[in-house]
Amino acid sequence: MPNEENDRGAQLREYLNDAREAILWKCEGLSDxxxxxxxxxxxxxxxxxxxHLAVTESQYFISCLGREIENPTIRGVIEAEESQADFLPPPNMTxxxxxxxxxETTVAAxxxxxxxxxxxxxxxxxxxxHRHTTVERLLVHMIAECHRHAGHLDIVREQLDGFIGLRPSAPNIPDLTPGQWEEQRLRVKELAHGAGPSTARSRGTSIHW
Structure with missing residues (x-):
């Protein structure tokens, strides 16, 4: 049914755009x-x-759908012999x-x-x-891909300067002070030190697998 397909497509595009929004947000305010x-x-x-995400969107949403990738940088990465070229930005890239x-890639996609x-x-x-597939499967695949790497960006960005949150429209994280976050970290550390099968057995706790 056309209406159901439109609704499903709109939902998929919404989840994709949520991930894209998070990805861009995690890059704000950083130096080269x-x-x-x-x-x-x-x-x-x-x-x-x-x-990597720009290359991946270009491949799935442009090349795999029978279009030509126009961006010369993306084409160069795809044609490179280096298997990790998409994770190795050229030294002159800012x-x-x-x-x-x-x-530009997301607009083209x-x-x-x-x-x-x-x-x-x-x-x-x-x-x-699934080599011969559909646009719907590509959307599902790229939603998973983008959200996975948005999670990677969460971790590396927090290590860089402590910046945290899901995305600008929905941070989805408690508004704690730095001191409260440190208390949380220490609590997690204490729990980790006190956890585990060996500790539980030493305290006489029964473990049922």
Whole structure:
């Protein structure tokens, strides 16, 4: 039924845009040096995540739907021999550059999505299962992808300068003072030290698996 499909499509686009909003918000106010700072053993950093997301949206919502990717930076990343090229922003790229590429990509992706229906065909060459698929599956996939990486941005941004929250329209986090957050951290640490099967057994607690 057309109305049901429109409602379903609108819901999917809303969840996608919520993730995009969070992604952009997590990049606000950072210097280039902060955005390039790797904060995990695998090198996870803000600018790398942003570039990866721009490349991913370009592939799924433009290339896999039979359109040409116009952005030369995105095309260069896709054509690069380096398997991690989408997580390795060029040295001359600034955070402003990366944000512009991401915004341009989402606008281009939305223009393609606006032309199609949920059941419009799509082809994902690197998928083994569901290689021949639909716009709806691509939307579901990218919602998961974007929200997953928005969570990564949550963690690395908090490590950079303590900035926290879900997204600007819905922070979804208690309004605690720095001192209260420190109390929370210490409480979690104490609970961690007191938890675990060995501790429970030493106290005579029965554990039922």
């Amino acid at each position: 040096a902060q955005a390039r700072t790797p904060l995990t053993p695998t090198g996870t950093h803000v600018m790398g995540l942003l570039l 955070l402003v550059d990366a944000l512009e590429i991401y915004r 939305d223009a393609v999505l606006d032309e199609l229906e949920l059941d419009s065909p799509a082809v994902v060459p690197w998928w083994i299962k």
